[in-house]
Amino acid sequence: MKKYDETVLQAAYEYIRRRERATHPDGSFDRGGRWYPSEAEERPCCDHIRRPSRAWPYSLMTHCRTLPHVAALYGVDPREVRRAVRDEAWKVLQAQEVLAK
């Protein structure tokens, strides 16, 4: 199996967990129930996403679970992350986590 950068693996694993709703993007809801990412979570890619509205309160949360956003969050190439996801290379981290318990 191809060797992956540790940060790429972490990004891939975080993407998988966010997709499975095991982890959640960092942010908060306003009084209207609309979700916004925290300063630590927000990246330039988020600027292109439709602002949350009453009809679409989770537009940014949905975006923050996508692979390009998670790659941006970790500062790595989304193509590398996609490869690591496809190879299931992130399972190494999952196994380490299980062993650490």
Ligand SMILES: [Zn+2]
């Ligand atoms: Zn983003």
